[in-house]
Amino acid sequence: MPISPERILFEDEHILAVTKLAGELVVRGKGEVGKLPLLDFLKKDHPGLRALHRLDFETSGVVVFAKSKAAQQETLNNKFDQWKKYYHAIVAGRVKQNAGAIDKPLPARGEGLVEAVTQYKVIERFSDATLIEAAMETGRHHQIRRHMASIQHALVLDDLYGNKKYNQAFAKIFKYWKFFLHAARLELPHPVTGEKLVIESPLPDAFQAVLKKMRAFDNAQRL
Numbered sequence: 001m002p003i004s005p006e007r008i009l010f011e012d013e014h015i016l017a018v019t020k021l022a023g024e025l026v027v028r029g030k031g032e033v034g035k036l037p038l039l040d041f042l043k044k045d046h047p048g049l050r051a052l053h054r055l056d057f058e059t060s061g062v063v064v065f066a067k068s069k070a071a072q073q074e075t076l077n078n079k080f081d082q083w084k085k086y087y088h089a090i091v092a093g094r095v096k097q098n099a100g101a102i103d104k105p106l107p108a109r110g111e112g113l114v115e116a117v118t119q120y121k122v123i124e125r126f127s128d129a130t131l132i133e134a135a136m137e138t139g140r141h142h143q144i145r146r147h148m149a150s151i152q153h154a155l156v157l158d159d160l161y162g163n164k165k166y167n168q169a170f171a172k173i174f175k176y177w178k179f180f181l182h183a184a185r186l187e188l189p190h191p192v193t194g195e196k197l198v199i200e201s202p203l204p205d206a207f208q209a210v211l212k213k214m215r216a217f218d219n220a221q222r223l
Contacts, residue, residue, distance in 0.1 A: 002045050009199050014071040014192045015064055016046060019201040022060040022178060027051050038063065053080070053139065061087070061183025061201045066191070074191040080139075086185040087134045087144055088123070088203060090210070091153040092166055095130040098122050102147040106140040116140045118147040126214050127221060129156055129170070133184070144181065155179040174213050182207060 003018060010017040018038070020026060025037040039051050042065065050066045052075050062085075066072035099121040105113035116138050124131040130153065134144045145161050148154055154162030156170055157179040171177050185200045203211075 003042060009062060009201060010197065012067075014066070014068045015052075015190070016042070016049065016067055017062055017064045017186070017199045018042070020055050020060055020063045020183075022058055022204065022206075024060075025057060026054040026063055039065065055183055056142070056181075058178060059087075059181045059183060060204050060207075062186040062199050063183075064186065064188070064199070068192070071191040078191070080188075082187075082189050084135060084137055084187045085139070085183060086187075087136075088180075088182045088184045088207075089132055089134060089144060089148070090156045090180040090214075091130050091132055091148050092156050092162060093128060093130065093153050094125050095120075095122050095132060095153055100151075102151060104147060104150055106143060106146055108140060114138075114140065116143050116147070118144055120148070124211075127218050129214065131211065145179075155181060173217065174210055176206070176210050180207055180210070 007019045008016070009019060020038055025035070027039045028037045039049065043049050046065075046067055048067070050072050052064045052066050052072065055061060055063055066075065099119070102118045102120070104116060106116040108114040118134050118136050120132050120134045122130055123133055134148070136143060142161070145155055145158055149158075149161035156162070157167045157177060159167055182203055183201065184203065185198065187196065187198050189195070190197055
């Protein structure tokens with residue numbers, strides 16, 4: 001069975017962009033078994049497909065694959081130059097600033113600390129949480145999760161970097177147990193033609209449902 005058509009965000013002879021679901025692997029890691037990774041699934045219809053980048057297992061949103069060797073090689077040669085990634089996330093607490101930047105080096109495998117900058121802006125505030133957009137050009141391991149936690153606004157339900165008591169209370173009220181991080185938009189030059197591409201993935205239904213519950217909860221608290 002091919003991938004659902006609504007998950008295909010962009011396709012031409014060189015690249016394929018799709019929406020990755022939360023709880024889905026982009027590629028198989030060492031020792032991992034079970035559900036077929038997205039790359040393996042897509043290869044059934046696109047032999048020779050190659051992953052250009054990855055998203056964490058829990059993260060949803062835009063992922064781009066190379067259909068041609070030229071697309072893969074140009075992307076690697078240019079080291080993802082001019083790629084800009086925009087994520088939506090729900091973080092703990094009310095973020096006071098409407099926008100800001102977090103410039104803190106993060107560890108990279110085999111490289112020690114490396115430069116990492118995350119820019120963020122507030123989309124919507126709730127009584128004790130905030131919906132933000134986070135943008136970055138680098139892609140360090142858990143960059144947004146680590147950076148937001150460093151300013152005391154860890155992702156809601158992120159037990160690795162956040163507050164477990166807060167997360168337990170949130171889960172009890174809203175009946176959801178996974179953190180919210182969605183790669184909503186990717187801007188990049190087409191690796192072969194150079195044309196600027198803007199590829200967007202809509203918020204998952206589960207993400208939108210929790211936001212709706214949060215708005216209803218806040219309104220009820222005001223009555």
